Amino acid sequence: MDIQTLYKMKSKFVAREVGSELIIVPLTGNVAQMSELFTLNETAKFLWESISENASDEDIAKLLTDEFEVDAETARKDVSAFLANMDVLLKK
Amino acid sequence: MENQQKAFSLSIADFAIQLHSETLIELEDGYLPFLKNIVNKPDIDIECIAGWPEFSFDETQKVFEAKNETQKFYTIYSINSELGFVIYNQQTNEIQQIALLNEHFNHWKVYSEPIDNIIMPLKYPMGPIIMHYMTLTSDAVMMHASCAFDGEKGRMFSGFSGAGKSTMSMIWSEAGSQIINDDRLIIRKTETGFNVHNTPMYYKDMPKVAPLSAVYLISHSPENKIKKLVGAMAVTRVMAFCIQNNFDKQFIQKRLGIFTEISMQVPVYDLGFVPNQSVVHFIKAHEA
Structure with a gap:
């Protein structure tokens, strides 16, 4: 999954901030999926909120570098890990 | 009979609920301890109608389906600002009630077929569905x-x-x-x-x-x-x-x-x- 794929899915979720974390709940038309709620930690919350139209994985990694003062390589790894985790969550 | 009348008032979780019909309504036994006179305007008004409505729902209006591999529970349709419900009998899987809920979630029209001139508008799972949407009108x-x-x-x-x-x-x-x-x-x-x-x-x-x-x-x-x-x-x-x-x-x-x-x-x-x-x-x- 890349950032733009996730961006297209974002409108199908409702998000609410609780402290430094974010809860995201998928809109669903099926009773079987109603208990699927996801909790994003501070970094994942920042990434989720940074997703925008036309942003690339590299753009998001740059934002992460600026916000959390991590080096570029670590930021790229964090973005990859975030996208991999979201991929797993959204395929559940 | 206490459980068969043309109008009932209930208090559930401090929500005032009124049911009324031109036909005799029968409530399941579990509702009887919740009967209570309502002095003011009810929070939820339920108009109970004998027989099926003339309208039907379009598949393109379907927004939610509660079912598993063997059984259908209910289907929800979005019609302009209202919600439409088709409720299935849990034993026969036949349609048991058809209902319409207004945009403020405080007025229901519940259609069901009478048996011996008596209707059961809250027959499970309609009652809990009404209670669920009732909770959305308040905290x-x-x-x-x-x-x-x-x-x-x-x-x-x-x-x-x-x-x-x-x-x-x-x-x-x-x-x-x-x-x-x-x-x-x-x-x-x-x-x-x-x-x-x-x-x-x-x-x-x-x-x-x-x-x-x-x-x-x-x-x-x-x-x-x-x-x-x-x-x-x-x-x-x-x-x-x-x-x-x-x-x-x-x-x-x-x-x-x-x-x-x-x-x-x-x-x-x-x-x-x-x-x-x-x-x-x-x-x-x-x-x-």
Whole structure:
């Protein structure tokens, strides 16, 4: 999954901030999926909120570098890990 | 007969509900202890109609389907600002009720076929569906949970099917607590906190209420063990056991709002328990 794929899915979720974390709940038309709620930690919350139209994985990694003062390589790894985790969550 | 009239007034979780029809309405026994005269305008008005409506719902209007591999429960349709419901009989899978809910969620039209000139508009699962949408008109939620009240504290226990909600109720009942209900509850915000109410079931039970003092998410365990949940984790874990139809963003926002408030005001615990009296002492010792 890349950032733009996730961006297209974002409108199908409702998000609410609780402290430094974010809860995201998928809109669903099926009773079987109603208990699927996801909790994003501070970094994942920042990434989720940074997703925008036309942003690339590299753009998001740059934002992460600026916000959390991590080096570029670590930021790229964090973005990859975030996208991999979201991929797993959204395929559940 | 007490359970057959052309109009009924009910009070469920302090919501005033009125049913009326030109045909005799029969209520299931579980509703009878909740009969109560309403002085003011009801919160929920239910117009009960004998026979099927002339309109039908279009598949393109379908927004939600409650069914499993073998059974259909209900289907929801969005028609302009109203919601349409088709409710299926749990034994025969035939249509049991067709209903329309207005945009303010306070007026229902429930259509059903009369049998011997009598209609049963709240026949399961229509009644709980009406109660669920009733909670969306206020700061309230319906939960799959049990609650025990010891005269001071209302302890709510929730978990997956088979996690031990009924077992926990029996244990607390033996310890002298009043069981508000062991399956379905309505939590409602008050001026000072949250109250837990029972709702009409298939059996008769008096209306009961308790203050919500703690939420325990339970599972069977070889030993009693407890862990406090905080923040987003507490909110999502509790919300997973509420009764919800997540096809509308506003519904989800409202639910997230109320569960965030509950989790901020009431402690939420993960509880592994041994099914005997030791868990009562364990919980009380932990609370102390």
